[in-house]
Amino acid sequence: MVCETQILSYDYLVVAFGADKMKHKGVENTLSICGKPEISLAIRDGLDQLIEKGSGKIAVGFGGNPKDKSAVRGGPAFELIFNIHNLLKKKKLRQNFELTFFAPMEQPGTRMGQNALPMLNKLFDRYHIEKRFGKKITGFEPNSIVFEDESKLNADLILFIPASAGHRVLQSSDLPLSDAGFIRIDNFCQVHGYSEVYAIGDIAAMEGPEWIAKQGHVAELMGRNAAFNILETEKGSEKRKGYQESLNILCVMDTGDGAAFVFRNDKKSFLIPMPIVGHWMKKGWGTYSKLTKVGKFLRLPGM
Template sequence: MTQAARITILGAGFGALATVRELRRRDAGAQITVVSPRPELHYLPSIIWIPSGLRRREDLIVPLGPFFERMGVRHVAAEVTGLTDDGRSVHTTAGDIDNDALVIATGGRFLKKLPGIENAITPCEGIAAAELIRDRLAAMQGGTIAIGFAANPQEPQAVRGGPMFEFLFGIDTQLRREGRRERFQLVFFNPSQEPGARLGAKTVQGLLAEMARRGIATHLGHKMLRFEPGKVVTEGGEIAADLILFMPGMTGNAWFDATTLPRSPGGLLRADAQCRIEGWQHCYVVGDSGSFPGPEWAPKQAHMAELHAKAAAANLLDALAGRPEQAGFVPQLACIIDSGSHGTLVLRSPQRTLVLPPLRLMHWAKRRFEARYLGQYR
């Protein structure tokens, strides 16, 4: 009787959970172990609605115990600290875990190298950051709010700009609903003249036009130098601000440094078109942790992580069975840039780019997607 494959998945986010689902769909008997600090899914796409009160912390944290039980998955509550034996042994704060195949889906880490970055809030760090924004906004009687993002200069794809447009437009919408928008100045800043270029030129034009329509000032095309209390400093001047929201570029997890995993110039894990980590047998990466071949606009988003997961799961099982690893993925960008009342749908593939104007229907579509997505884990 053939022994069931021991598969270890690191992480409990979109890519990791999609890998669990795909592996279990293809192999009912595999021994799957998931390693993450907590058996919880934090649904970060909806933290944009926390400042306005549309969502609360408890709405966005889903306990994964029931899902893991249904999937026949063992969860180990631990932090990963390293790998040995070419990935066959994972070192964690709860002990070592051996495997026949490994999937790394531990997400990315935000670069915090700009001097004074502690003076800015990094929204996508999690629910607590969004709650801090909520509380700061509630306490403000007026003033200037500066919102921006930047990329990893060594890995231009490693950027999460979409949510910053959502915080920008969402805060504008919120202040108007509260009847106090005239007491605030909103400023959007970015080192590029075309922020969000990977969304497509038409999308960038639409976003900048929407900022102009809403009376949002822009400070574009100037290299960022530092943050100071109440100030954003760039090569093109300073922005005085009472609240600064800033999303830096992304890099790999700190624990990668304790391994010999191959790294891209930007610090992510080098992977091929089959999501295999270069030079490491039966080791795969999905989602934000990886640097994959593809067009420069290939996104760091949940949808792309799920496409990686499907390919990685198929190739992993084929490799363990001695079959060729042939599953790949087609880069796709799919997002709804939400303003708190309307949403702009953006779809991009190697063949075309589709952008719809802001529609109230798309705001509700984003909320509907959230309910359907979380329903499979609740």
């Protein structure tokens, strides 16, 4: 038995049940866009209430996991605050709202590459979004975020994406875990010490350059590699595919009135602004991704 979920017998096991969220004191006073799908409706309702009131303070942020720098999810937090800005602007209410972005690192977004930082800063300045960076978050109270120096940031609506940590089920398993609780694997996604067990995606302790991030396309790549490696093992071949040589950051960051295409690997990093069209591309990607996942549309090779 590998973990508390009962497994009777297997030839090969691929573990892929994602990550858990880091627990912050009072986190129930916040809403996360990376939580259950219903939470997106609560975020919508919270925004609608403030829009109806006509003014307010909104804080959006994300946390970090000091034990695993890849376990952060900043992209959706940036997207959320830029989209909120554009929504309020469209409703001609922006001047009545105070928007603040908070994160414990000195330069959130730095893993997207040095070219991304000036662009992010430009957007924060252009959209008049306040910044609270570089202070550890110690907890949340109703309507405020508390930092390590005991200072507080007050807000009517707090939208926060906690960093991720290893899935709680793993704690009672025999699998080798990193300090942050993720499963230790080799380059071929094979779990250390278990020749028939593979771990892929957010649940795995990824190793690589300091900018690596747990992303969906990396999870898919790891899944394809694990399947290939299992098949080759069965054939008795020595061929293997590793995830580390193909690591990259790839994201289209929607701002509500456009988007930024961000790419980074070990050779290059760039950011291409895509005014107007980028927003529609990201929406189109969402529809394509959903339809292909449920088998209602053909998946294009490599996408």
